Amino acid sequence: MYSIKIEWYATYECVISLYAYLHEKEQKYARLGTAWKKETALMLPAAFAKELEDERWEVLHRLVLLIAQSPAKESVEGFLAWLEQIPAGEIYERLAPWVDTIPLNLGELRDHSLSLLARWNEHYFAKLDPALLERLQKSADELAGKAADVSPPELVDEATQGIWIEPMADLQQVVLIPQYHCAPASVLDFHRGLATCLYPVADADRRQADPLLALLPVTQCLADEKRLLLLQYLAQKPGTLTELQQHVGLAKSTVHHHITALRRAGLIRAHYAGSTAISAYSLRESGIERLPTLLREFLHESRK
Template sequence: MKSLYSIQIEYSPVYECIASFYAYVHQKEAKSFHLDSDWREKTKQMLPPSFAAELEDERWEVLHRIVLLAAQSPRKETVGEFLDWLGSLPAGEMYERMAPWVDSIPLNLADIRDRSLLLLSRWNEHYFSRQEETVLACLKKSAGYFQERSNSVEAPVLIDEATNGIWIEPTASLKRVVLIPQAHCTPATILDFYRGMATVLYPVIDGGIVKQDPLRQLLTITQCLADEKRLIILQTLARNMCTLGELQAAVGLAKSTVHHHVTALRRAGLIRAHYTDGSTIQGYSIRDAVFAKLPHILSQSIHGGGNER
């Protein structure tokens, strides 16, 4: 029997420090983020040359398990406080904290912890600690907004609103979802599932890193709509929810090409991706409410006006 999972709205600068590190290290993915085109080069100039060179070759995934530990940490008012806590965490306790959620845990947890601690400490020192307070204030404000919204809407709807189109289905095994604002990886959502738990780092616009831009929003949407195959995908989803394979059959393209199209449509907020107990998308549906807002988005882009939320 399905049960509605609980949702926790959480703000902490720790998550943004991790997200900013992720945005810098993963250069291929960063091309789709809404950072300024010269953000990485400017950031590189802030780093000691030896550290910058080290990050060019960095292949170890720092984000996944650190976010899980951050979600459980009792000390994360500041990045320094969290790193102190992480550094004092025995490998045995790290294992106990991860064991309920993770299928496979590396044996060299102490080495992974020390490596994570070194990387994030240096990243915080040379980059993240120098960020303007307006960035963190924007994230905190967003968390407050969705905390208030959580009193009037159900958890899946709230997540859909925050992520601009990710729907996490209630299941018997999913107990808790942690919803966390982040800016550096906008418009992407960083989604991880564990046993009975999921962390969702959703994108926030209008701060010191990524600023609200109605014209960019309109361009993103109109570029999606100016493609025949994407229009066919939208028409197909307007009739009913579909899997990637069903959409592939409808448009007659390779699965990788269809995946590219639906990713663009999802990030534009035009369609919804459905998840069930894991990071694999189970299907897609249309977000009719976004199309109802198109006249307003067009008017705002042409005539200007105040920002929303």
């Protein structure tokens, strides 16, 4: 059985926030919505915003690994200063045990990442409400408090509301990191013997939990006939994407859209077995049983 490591530093959120901005089209169902990118672009110098329009920055998982190993990860500025001074050869040595393919131009990639992150931190991330970051830290602390009482797969499932990482002989550790900017999605990556999972904290921007924010994705899922049929199928047995597609008779891309919505609403589990490819889906009983509680919390809140 793999072990669990739970940690949070602002440096992780700085990286994931820039990633969310650059990959906004892939985040169309994100909690922040499309308006966030437009509002954020106005905070940036015009030349920087223009530069980011064509930037894809596909090195997120490598930077997460470097943050995890950095002795200066407590602050964004400290991490960037550390990354700037270490030679490309040391970056290679730090990544080699985990990453199969490492680009030869590590020095150039490092310098480019430093430039992007330093400017992003100055013009956007450093101006975030500190309370948001404190709530992410609180989420990590609360999750750590539960670690002794549940199994590692159950803890991952609870943090992500539906990601189930199967124990594998070559999987040694899963690192759980709370994040806000890509919520309700989780950002999951597997490396040699290691998986990193940036799990969503969708209400980190609020002083207290919003019952509607938790209830709405569930009720929206249940209002669709095809999604109900998918839930009914999974109530009988786990299924692959192909099996689910055959059951409802829709295009695979359409079924994938429905499945993603059900997973992010916490109604089903996506099972991973050593890679980012989902091996199967199953019903998440705890998500189903939670519906009456969510409804009662919302109705009670609405009377205030």
